[in-house]
Amino acid sequence: MVEKLVIIGGGPAGLSAAIYASREGFEPLVIAGFAAGGQLLLTTVVENFPGFPDGIDGPEIIIQMRKQAERFGTRFVNENVTDIDFSKKPYRVSAGDKVYEAVSVIIATGADSVWMGLESEKKFMGKGVSSCATCDGPFYKGKDTVVVGGGDTAMEDSIFLTRFAKSVTVVHRRDSLKASRIMQEKAKANPKISFIWNSVVEEIRGDQKVGSVVVKDVNTGEKKEIQVQGVFVAIGHKPNTDIFKGKLRMDEKGYLVTKNEVETDVEGVYVAGDVYDSYYRQAVTASAGGVKAALKAREYLSEKLVS
Numbered sequence: 001m002v003e004k005l006v007i008i009g010g011g012p013a014g015l016s017a018a019i020y021a022s023r024e025g026f027e028p029l030v031i032a033g034f035a036a037g038g039q040l041l042l043t044t045v046v047e048n049f050p051g052f053p054d055g056i057d058g059p060e061i062i063i064q065m066r067k068q069a070e071r072f073g074t075r076f077v078n079e080n081v082t083d084i085d086f087s088k089k090p091y092r093v094s095a096g097d098k099v100y101e102a103v104s105v106i107i108a109t110g111a112d113s114v115w116m117g118l119e120s121e122k123k124f125m126g127k128g129v130s131s132c133a134t135c136d137g138p139f140y141k142g143k144d145t146v147v148v149g150g151g152d153t154a155m156e157d158s159i160f161l162t163r164f165a166k167s168v169t170v171v172h173r174r175d176s177l178k179a180s181r182i183m184q185e186k187a188k189a190n191p192k193i194s195f196i197w198n199s200v201v202e203e204i205r206g207d208q209k210v211g212s213v214v215v216k217d218v219n220t221g222e223k224k225e226i227q228v229q230g231v232f233v234a235i236g237h238k239p240n241t242d243i244f245k246g247k248l249r250m251d252e253k254g255y256l257v258t259k260n261e262v263e264t265d266v267e268g269v270y271v272a273g274d275v276y277d278s279y280y281r282q283a284v285t286a287s288a289g290g291v292k293a294a295l296k297a298r299e300y301l302s303e304k305l306v307s
Helices: 012-023 038-042 058-071 119-123 133-140 152-161 181-189 283-306
Strands: 002-008 029-031 075-077 081-085 091-095 098-107 111-113 144-148 167-171 193-196 199-206 210-217 223-227 230-233 237-239 269-271
Touching: 002 012, 002 091, 002 283, 012 029, 012 038, 012 058, 012 098, 012 283, 029 098, 038 058, 038 283, 098 283, 119 199, 133 152, 133 230, 144 152, 144 199, 144 223, 152 167, 152 181, 167 199, 181 193, 210 230, 269 283
Parallel strands: 002 029, 002 098, 029 075, 098 269, 144 167, 144 230, 167 193
Antiparallel strands: 081 091, 091 098, 111 237, 199 210, 210 223
16 A cells, blocks of 8 residues: 655644644554654743643644644654655655555654753752743742753853843853854843853752752862753754755754755655754744645645545
């Protein structure tokens, strides 16, 4: 059996694509992966997703979107894609012990935050530890926070947090920032932002939520504990594109390169969400990308299936 449309990824981008495609009667197959849901699974209360004035848990958004897609006829496979072949038609997607053939493919595999790798970081994920200041910053009104990192994202997050937080302490493992000059100047000029140089966060402490961090000087080994209620990790993101290396065009960071936002260089293969979007990285923009990819796939499939 050749599938009309295979969607790789079970986050907001892939699920939005599935909802639109299934309503059009294309009966998409979503290969969602073992950790279907993307970064929303690491989020507790989401207050900026449209339609939920009282907020909604991140995993609940995924559950509801999946139910909606299933209602219109979407089928799901909870396996990770292990290989893909775009060299001939129909395209071949390997997952688990099966190979699926498809006329069209939407790639919505997302991106993962790069974390520090601490056990305590995992313990307090969603309980004071975050990788998205624009998502969670409003929860830290009047509180003390730490931002880990020294690049543009870390500075942008720090400046954004000063709208809400009482203080922002930037912890950076070097003695100078990697951020662009203008971002450095803005951060250093902000009275709410301070810096701890040549240091790393060694441990995050607290009871039910974050209460403090232990910071270690990488040169002297000296440690000190700082009382904070929020830790924002801003040391980078990694797109989930390893299986597409040599098969689709990507930039130096591994993000897929698109034409017209959703098209790849391979006919009938489209992308959506954080797998190509290194700037916005929001659930709602990923969802919008999924809709765009589904509409493009509709055009392609309508032409191919008729001809």
